[in-house]
Amino acid sequence: MNDVLRWRKRLVSEIDGVVLEIGVGSGANLPYYRRAAAVFAIEPNQSSAQRAHSTALRCAIPMSVKIAVAEELPFADASIDHVVSSLVFCSVGDQYRALREIRRVLRPSGVLHMVEHIRPQEPLLAAAASAITPYWSRIAHNCHLDRPTLEVLRNEGWHVRVLQRLGVFVRIEARM
Numbered sequence: 001m002n003d004v005l006r007w008r009k010r011l012v013s014e015i016d017g018v019v020l021e022i023g024v025g026s027g028a029n030l031p032y033y034r035r036a037a038a039v040f041a042i043e044p045n046q047s048s049a050q051r052a053h054s055t056a057l058r059c060a061i062p063m064s065v066k067i068a069v070a071e072e073l074p075f076a077d078a079s080i081d082h083v084v085s086s087l088v089f090c091s092v093g094d095q096y097r098a099l100r101e102i103r104r105v106l107r108p109s110g111v112l113h114m115v116e117h118i119r120p121q122e123p124l125l126a127a128a129a130s131a132i133t134p135y136w137s138r139i140a141h142n143c144h145l146d147r148p149t150l151e152v153l154r155n156e157g158w159h160v161r162v163l164q165r166l167g168v169f170v171r172i173e174a175r176m
């Protein structure tokens with residue numbers, strides 16, 4: 001199991017309560033949930049959502065998958081204990097709107113758990129990431145290599161705890 005896969009497992013295996021996973025893709029994290037009471041997932045891509053749905057059916061924990069975007073979450077205010085995002089904030093259309101929606105649906109004690117790749121810390125690498133991103137994002141489903149996701153979280157008033165870093169990958173927990 002490579003490091004990123006290990007992080008994915010660590011990301012979700014200890015989470016309890018009601019969970020919302022955004023941009024679930026084909027459901028790669030779903031088999032690793034162990035303690036959640038229920039997992040709701042959203043995904044804008046229909047064929048990925050269908051694959052996630054098939055995976056969800058094989059999991060012991062109640063899970064459901066809806067077609068939706070993070071910027072417009074089809075969930076009530078303060079209805080979710082934990083939100084999970086793995087490798088999604090590089091490609092969401094509007095990080096700020098997505099974070100406001102996540103804040104809206106989280107209970108006041110709720111936690112946002114993320115594994116994301118972010119803009120490199122080293123200035124030359126950050127410049128290279130920005131130079132490549134206009135081309136890369138076109139072939140990689142709007143994936144940006146230069147998103148300053150930690151700064152965006154802090155700008156929006158989240159308290160960010162960095163749990164692990166591996167190159168441009170970070171695993172974090174964020175609370176309001």
Ligand SMILES: C[S@@+](CC[C@H](N)C(=O)[O-])C[C@H]1O[C@@H](n2cnc3c(N)ncnc32)[C@H](O)[C@@H]1O
Nearest residue numbers: 023024025028045069070086087088091092093
């Ligand atoms: C690199 S994939 C990661 C999939 C999955 N989270 C994983 O870890 O395997 C990025 C996912 O984000 C989804 N995505 C893109 N824009 C989104 C948005 N605005 N809201 C929610 N999900 C989005 C894509 O459809 C895709 O499934």
